[in-house]
Amino acid sequence: MSQQVDVQAEQTEQTIRESLNQALYEELERDDSVILYGEDVAEYGGLYKISEGLYEEFGDDRVFDTPLAETTLGGSAVGAALAGARPIVEIMYADFLPIAGDHLINYAAKMYFNYGDETSVPMVVRSMYGTGDGHGLHHGQSPEAWFMNVPGLKIVMPSTPKDYKGLLKSAIRDDDPVLFLENKMRYGESGPVPEEEYTIPLCETDIKRRGDDATVVAIGGMVYEALEAAERLSDRGVECEVVDPRTVTPLDTDPILESVEKTNILVTAQEAPTFGGFGSEVAAQVIDDAFFYLDAPVKRVGAPFTPIPFAESLEEAYVPTAEDIETAVIDAIET
Amino acid sequence: MWERMTQDVNVDDDTARRFLEEMLRIDIFEEETKERFGDGEIPGFVHLSGGHEGSHVGMGAAMRDEDWLAVGGARLIGQYIAKGVPLPEIMAELYGRVDGSNRGHGGQMHVADVDRKLYGHAATIGSGQNPAVGLALAEKVKGTDNVAVTTIGDGGTSRGSFHTALVFAAYWDLPVVFVIENNQWAISTPAESLSPDSLSDYGDPHNMATESVDGSDVEEVYRAVSDAIERARNGEGPSVIESRVVRLVPHFEGDKETYRDEAEYERLKEEKDPIENYRERLLENDVLTEGEIEDMVANIQDEVSEAVEFARESPEPEPEAAYEHVYRTPLYGQGE
Ligand SMILES: Cc1ncc(C[n+]2csc(CCOP(=O)(O)OP(=O)(O)O)c2C)c(N)n1
Ligand SMILES: [Mg+2]
Numbered sequence: 001m002s003q004q005v006d007v008q009a010e011q012t013e014q015t016i017r018e019s020l021n022q023a024l025y026e027e028l029e030r031d032d033s034v035i036l037y038g039e040d041v042a043e044y045g046g047l048y049k050i051s052e053g054l055y056e057e058f059g060d061d062r063v064f065d066t067p068l069a070e071t072t073l074g075g076s077a078v079g080a081a082l083a084g085a086r087p088i089v090e091i092m093y094a095d096f097l098p099i100a101g102d103h104l105i106n107y108a109a110k111m112y113f114n115y116g117d118e119t120s121v122p123m124v125v126r127s128m129y130g131t132g133d134g135h136g137l138h139h140g141q142s143p144e145a146w147f148m149n150v151p152g153l154k155i156v157m158p159s160t161p162k163d164y165k166g167l168l169k170s171a172i173r174d175d176d177p178v179l180f181l182e183n184k185m186r187y188g189e190s191g192p193v194p195e196e197e198y199t200i201p202l203c204e205t206d207i208k209r210r211g212d213d214a215t216v217v218a219i220g221g222m223v224y225e226a227l228e229a230a231e232r233l234s235d236r237g238v239e240c241e242v243v244d245p246r247t248v249t250p251l252d253t254d255p256i257l258e259s260v261e262k263t264n265i266l267v268t269a270q271e272a273p274t275f276g277g278f279g280s281e282v283a284a285q286v287i288d289d290a291f292f293y294l295d296a297p298v299k300r301v302g303a304p305f306t307p308i309p310f311a312e313s314l315e316e317a318y319v320p321t322a323e324d325i326e327t328a329v330i331d332a333i334e335t
Numbered sequence: 336m337w338e339r340m341t342q343d344v345n346v347d348d349d350t351a352r353r354f355l356e357e358m359l360r361i362d363i364f365e366e367e368t369k370e371r372f373g374d375g376e377i378p379g380f381v382h383l384s385g386g387h388e389g390s391h392v393g394m395g396a397a398m399r400d401e402d403w404l405a406v407g408g409a410r411l412i413g414q415y416i417a418k419g420v421p422l423p424e425i426m427a428e429l430y431g432r433v434d435g436s437n438r439g440h441g442g443q444m445h446v447a448d449v450d451r452k453l454y455g456h457a458a459t460i461g462s463g464q465n466p467a468v469g470l471a472l473a474e475k476v477k478g479t480d481n482v483a484v485t486t487i488g489d490g491g492t493s494r495g496s497f498h499t500a501l502v503f504a505a506y507w508d509l510p511v512v513f514v515i516e517n518n519q520w521a522i523s524t525p526a527e528s529l530s531p532d533s534l535s536d537y538g539d540p541h542n543m544a545t546e547s548v549d550g551s552d553v554e555e556v557y558r559a560v561s562d563a564i565e566r567a568r569n570g571e572g573p574s575v576i577e578s579r580v581v582r583l584v585p586h587f588e589g590d591k592e593t594y595r596d597e598a599e600y601e602r603l604k605e606e607k608d609p610i611e612n613y614r615e616r617l618l619e620n621d622v623l624t625e626g627e628i629e630d631m632v633a634n635i636q637d638e639v640s641e642a643v644e645f646a647r648e649s650p651e652p653e654p655e656a657a658y659e660h661v662y663r664t665p666l667y668g669q670g671e
Contacts, residue, residue: 035476061476067506069499075465076472076503079483082454083403083473102496106459107466113660114456116438119449120663151661175663250662 011192019165019193020050020182024088026197027172028058031086034172036063038073038090038126047092048128048187074100074125078107081121081177088172094129094143094181101146108177109152120175124168130185130221131271131303131319136310140184142220142272142303147179148249148281154178154202155248159223161191163246166200174202183221183271203247205255211239214265214329217256217282219245222269222301222320229325240329248278256282257290264295267328271320274302296335299328341619345554351622354396354553356631358388358610361413363635364422367643368412368429372588376647377429379442384413385584386551389609390516391417393556394484394578397564401481403474405454405467408488408516409586415446418453422638423645432649439652440660452481460521461491464500464513471509482510482567484560490521492534501575505541510567512560513538513575516550518582523594538575550578551609581607 028034036051036058042065045052055063066073070091077087091097097104104125112120131140144155154176158164164182171178208223209230218226223244230240241259245251260266266286268279279300286298301324309315344351365383372381384391387410395417398404406414415425420436428435429443436446447455454470457463467485474481487497492515504511515534519526531537533547544566548555556578563574581603585592592600617623623631 033476067499067502069502071496072465072468072499072503075462075496075500076469079405079454079466079469079471080473080476081469082449082466083470083477085469085473085476087469102459102462103465107456107462110456112663114437114441114445115447115449116440116660117449118663154662 010195012195013190014161014193015188015190016161016164017048017050017187019161020168021052021054023165023168023172024051024054025057027169028054028062033084034062034086034088035080036088036090037066039066039068039092041065041090046090048184050182050187051090070096070099071102074103075107077123077125078103078111078121081123082111082119086122086172088124088126091125091127093139094127095138095141097125097127097143097179098146100125104147104153104177104179105150109150112176113152121177122175124171124178124180126180126182128182128184129271130183131308132185132315134310134312134315137307140308142270144181144219144248145272145277148278150249152177153249155181156202156246157181157220157248158246159208159220159244161189162193163200163206165193166198167202167246169199170202173199178202181220186221186224189224203250203252205243205245205252207241207255207259208244209240209242211241211263213239213263214267214333215241215243215256215259215263216267216269216325216329217243217245217279218269218325219248219278220271222271225320225322226269226325228322229329232322232326233329238329238333251281251285253285253289257286260286260290261293264293265329265332266294267299267301267325267332269301269320269325272302273305274300275305277302296332299332301325301328342616344616344620344622346557348622350396351617354392354557355610355613355617355623355628356635357392357395357417358553358613359632360422360635360638361388361391361416362610363632364416364425364639364642365412367639368426369588371643378431381443381588382409382411382586383584383588384410386518386581386607386609387516388413389553389613390550390556390578390580393553394486394514394560395419396557397560398484399481401452401479402564403452403454403467403470403481403483405463405470405483405485406457407461407463407486407491409460410516410518411444411446411455411457414486415453415455418448419451420446420448420453422642426642427646427649430646430649431651432646433652433656434645434649438656461487461494461497463487464497467511468500468503468509471504471511472507475509480510480568482512482564484512484514484564486514486516488521489515489517489519489526489529489534490524492537493529498537501538501541501543501573504573505543508572511573512563512567513573514560515575515577516580517577518580520582520586522586522590533577535575535577543572544574545576546574547577547579550580551607551612553609553613583608
C-alpha cells in the first residue's frame, strides 16, 4: 500500500549500514548541491562507518569534517540550505541534538512558515540513538519525544534496511528539515533491499506484519522487537498486526486507526521512556478517533522514567524488549 | 597642528546624501512606528534603533545586493531598511497583515526576505552567526564571491553560539563579516564588565582581522565593513568588527530605563547621535543645504505615511493562515 517498490524487483540481502552508505552515495552522486559534513565523517567515515568511502569518492568539497560544535552544525545547515545547498549533517549521538536544538526548533522548523513564500530549508540531520551497548547516560537516548511537538520538523525513524535506504533518499530530496534517526544497535541488521534505485515516501505508515488480533505500533529499533513478539504470540494463536509509522512527525495516523478498528487492541512500543512519548501520542490519537473500537485499555511499552543506567544488569532491565511487548499484548487481550 | 572642529566628508557627495537620507528614513519610520505602537495599532514588542542608524546604514551601503545579511541584536528595523526591504512591507509586517514581508507570520523581530538576501529570524539573541556561517559555506560551495555579513549585540557575544560560529568561520576560512554592535547595554546589563577591551578582540584567537570603530559615524562603519567585505571576497577569510554605538532609545517601548545615568544619557544624545552629527557635517562641508534636508525629510515623511496607509489597508490574515506554510512538501500519507 505504501511502498512504491515493485515487489517483483530483484532484491539483495544487505545491512542497514550498507543501505545508509548507498543512499548517501547515490544522492551525493545525483545532486551536486548535496553536501555531507559533521564530526569525523570524512576520512574516518563516521564513528559508525556510515559515510565510509564517500570522502574518497566525492572529495572534501562535498564530504568534510568539522570542529566539535553541534550548535554550529545545526545553524550552519540552516544557512547552507537557505542559500541553495542540501546539507546532510551528522550529529554523532542523538544525545547531542539538544545542543543544536536552538537551530532545529527555533530556525529550521520555522523558516518556511516565517518566510511565507516558497523559501524552505532542505536539510537532513542524521543522528544515532539506541540502548544496550553500555554507553550510558549520554550515548544512546531516544530523542524523538524531545522534538516531535515542533511543527515544521519532520522526524524519520526507520526500521529495516530497505526503509532506511528509501527513506534517507527521500529525506535528502525533501524540501523540509528532516531529523533522521538511526538506531546504532541495529546497523548490522540485514534484510532484503531492491537492487534497482528506489525511494520510499516520508510520512507514510507501513504495515510490517498482518494480523487480526492486536495492533502493535512500534518505531525504530522496536519494530524488530515487535516482530519477534508477534512470532511468539502467533505460536500461542494470537496474530499481531505490526504497524511501523516510520515517520514520527507529521504522523500518518489513518493506517493506525484502520488497524485498531480491525483488531480492537492497541499496544505501542518505543525505546524512550513511556511518559510523554510517541506511544502516548498514538494512544491519544486512537482514543480521539477510534475509542469505541477498543476492547481493552491501551498498553504502552517503553523505558522506565529514569536515565539510561550503565551497569549491565541495570541496562538489561531498562531496555524494552520483545517479552515486554508480548506481555503487554497478552495483558490487553486478557483484560 | 590645530584640531579641526569640522570633520571632513570622505565619500562622494551623492553617497553622503544617501547616507543621511537612509538614516533619516530609519529615524522617521521608527518615530512613526513608536506612535502607531503607542496608539495600539502595532501589537507585540517594538525595539527601535535610535543611535544605531549610522552603523546600519554604513554596513548596508558596504554590501552588494547579493551579499547576505543575517541580523542579530535587538535593533532590527534599521537593518531591514538598510538591506533594502521596502517600507510598506516592513510596516505591514509590524501590523501583522497579509501584505507584510512575512504575511503576518513573523512580526517586528522576524522580518525576513530571501530575495533581498535577508536572513532575519533573530530572536534567540546570539544565534544568527551560525546560519551566517552556513550561508557563506553554501556560497563558497556554489563558487560565488558573495559574502555573509552578520550582526550581533554586545549581549549576544556572551553566547557560546557566537564563539562556535567564529571557530567554524575560521576553520573553513569563510567569507563572513561579524559586526558587533556594542551599545553598552543588554537590556539593563552593562557591557563594561565583559573582559575584552574591545569586543572585536574575540576574533583574535582565530587570527581574524579585527577592528573597533566609532559606530555612530556612518562613514567609519562604511569604510570598515567595506574593507572587511573586500577581504572576504578576495578569499582572505572572516573579520570581526566592533561598531561602538550608543543606544539612544529604551530597550523596547515601555522600558523605563531606570538603570541609566541621566546626565550621561543626555551627554550621549548630545554628542553621539549619528544623524544629527552627520547632518551638521554635511552642512558644514556644503554637501547639502538646510532647505535640501527639509525636502528630504518631507519626502521621507510621505513615504512613511504611505507605508502606514498600506499597512492599515492590508487585511488581517484569515485564521486558516496560521496553519499554512508549516511544511513545504506534501505530507504523503496525510489528507488528500
Ligand atoms: C538567547 C536569548 N536570551 C535572552 C533574550 C532576551 N533578550 C532580548 S534582547 C536582550 C538583550 C540583548 O542585548 P544585545 O545583544 O546587546 O542587543 P541590543 O539590545 O543592545 O541591541 C535580551 C537579554 C533573547 N531574546 N534571547
Ligand atoms: Mg547591546
